[in-house]
Amino acid sequence: MxxxxxxxxxxxxxxxxxxxxxxxxxxxxxxxxxxxxxxxxxxxxxxxxxxxxxxxxxxxxxxxxxxxxxxxxxxxxxxxxxxxxxxxxxxxxxxxxxxxxxxxxxxxxxxxxxxxxxxxxxxxxxxxxxxxxxxxxxxxxxxxxxxxxxxxxxxxxxxxxxxxxxxxANPLCPAYRDGSLSAVVSMAPLEFLPGSRELVDIGSEGADFCFDNERPRHRQWLEPHRLGDRLITNGEFLEFIRDGGYRTPELWLSDGWATVQAQGWDRPLYWNREYNSEFTLLGEQALDPSRPVCHVSYYEADAFARWAGARLPTEAEWETAVEQAGIEPVGQGGHSAFHPDAAQGSGLRQCFGDVWQWTSSPYVQYPGYRAPAGAIGEYNGKFMCNQMVLRGSSCVTPPGHARITYRNFFYPGDRWQFMGIRLAKDID
Structure with missing residues (x-):
């Protein structure tokens, strides 16, 4: 550009x-x-x-x-x-x-x-x-x-x-673009970063562009919690599968378990049956255990979190952690390969440019929200029902489009988007 x-x-x-x-x-x-x-x-x-x-x-x-x-x-x-x-x-x-x-x-x-x-x-x-x-x-x-x-x-x-x-869907598995993914990297154990018990402001304010569903800025209360420092990887999700995750009903929400049974889910979308490769925009590629798992639904993310003894973060926890860490949505992670990258560095990371991250927050209006008048008011407001919020951005989000306050939203059974998992835990 x-x-x-x-x-x-x-x-x-x-x-x-x-x-x-x-x-x-x-x-x-x-x-x-x-x-x-x-x-x-x-x-x-x-x-x-x-x-x-x-x-x-x-x-x-x-x-x-x-x-x-x-x-x-x-x-x-x-x-x-x-x-x-x-x-x-x-x-x-x-x-x-x-x-x-x-x-x-x-x-x-x-x-x-x-x-x-x-x-x-x-x-x-x-x-x-x-x-x-x-x-x-x-x-x-x-x-x-x-x-x-x-x-x-x-x-x-x-x-x-x-x-x-x-x-x-094509049996030839054609690539959108030719290329290959980088080699597997070693992965540090998942750590949980502390989040405090406090009253915080979230949402957009000021003159910069945002969608109407990001306003108004308002206060929310946070209980003591911890937030995963990186995204969940293919390798970690594979452990969930091999431990019977898709065969254990007590891990799943009722609607999620019904969906698993009806759809025959036993792995993320685009993984092969042997769990050793996945379809990407670069064609079929070896499954890299260090890269973030993607193309999982809210149901799968929630079940994995319960299996891991954790939960999904709220959108207020996610936004506050990113804002307090001073992380800006610059760069697009694995955008050059149209696929999420493995985590690099330390501290809170992989917030933008890899996968959209499911939260436990339902997609509803913020306090004081008013949909714009006219047809433009149909853009976001009328969808505030039965969907869940995702935060961050993905490896195919266009440069310059992501924001800390951005609220993406999908139905809990959707998984064809680049959707992944970040965990949170309560502090007793």
Whole structure:
């Protein structure tokens, strides 16, 4: 990604700097989506392997529709939609703006083809950049464009997790990109770092961007606890399996045990039956016991924690520990290999850039939360039911997208995302 404009130039006003930065960021984020799709064939980009997985070309079109529908159509005078019928095809869940094609049937949309979707992206990009040239100093417009860019970054992560599921379903086990993972490293024993009994503030405040579900900053009470200094590894999860973890009902929540029985789970998603290899975006790779276990559900994470004599942390414990340790979400861990890395160093680590970490916190509104008005209010608020919060970021989270206060959320049985485990313990 190119450097941002030099804001120290004396002949550039702050308004011009903001506009240049926003235009550059828009182009960079949009280009990154296209670059992620570049290794794929048109056939790769059309397949849908389950209801939760969307075809790559749908992601490319939906993120474009978001800019067209929420920014260009209401704010660009005289704008004409690229294709009026695309609203039905590429709306995701915004019922306030119209009906949409059923999510489980997105793989049946063979047309428009990839070339037409790329033309759609180019059309919207041209008009959006023109709009920024005319009204880029409008705070409301800039806020909407920024939201659209973070929305696209969320879909960039989904593009990679979804195409991994698609490629893994192919008996040839094709790689998204060629390469190999680094050699196994020695792993220090898991340690638990103390967390104090105190009243803490969590959540976002100030002018920096965040999603609405990260606000308002508020107080929560923490009981004495300890937090694992690193993530749980493949090797440690393999011990759980060999000790009968998937065959011991008392370790599982009732819904979790029912899911294990119904789905026939006996290992993390993408592990082979012999527990010695796993499918990655680099194709089939030897199972590295030192790397973080990933693609496990909340049910599996909770069962492992109970087996280990521990529990999952709350999101307040996680955020407070990371904030007090002064850890910033810079870098993306194993992003270059699209796979989580083994832990390095000491102290609290692997907070960002490896796997999203399940917490025991249900995804509910913070005290004082109010969903934004209009269709944008459908972005997060209406999903605050029956899901669990994950914290951190993963090895396929785009650079610049993670935050300490970021609240990801999924249903407890989901596991196709890069999801892993950090443990916590109570102090008696």
């Amino acid at each position: 190119s450097a941002l404009p030099d804001i120290a130039q004396p002949d550039v006003t702050q308004t011009e700097v903001t506009l240049q930065t926003l235009r550059h960021r828009y182009q960079a984020v949009r280009d990154h989506s296209v670059a992620l799709a570049a290794p794929l064939s048109a056939e790769d980009m059309t397949v849908q392997t389950m209801a939760d997985v969307s075809p790559t070309k749908w992601h490319l079109a939906h993120t474009t529709w978001f800019f067209e529908n929420f920014i260009l159509h209401p704010h660009a005078k005289g704008y004409r939609r690229f294709n009026e019928r695309y609203g039905y095809l590429f709306n995701s869940y915004y019922y306030t703006v119209g009906q949409m094609h059923p999510r489980p049937q997105r793989g049946q949309i063979t047309r428009p083809g990839v070339d037409q979707i790329m033309a759609y992206r180019a059309y919207v990009d041209e008009h959006l950049l023109n709009l920024l040239g005319e009204r880029g100093d409008d705070p409301e417009l800039a806020q909407l464009v920024t939201l659209g860019l973070h929305h696209e970054q969320q879909h960039q992560e989904l593009m990679l997790t979804d195409i991994k599921h698609v490629l893994a």
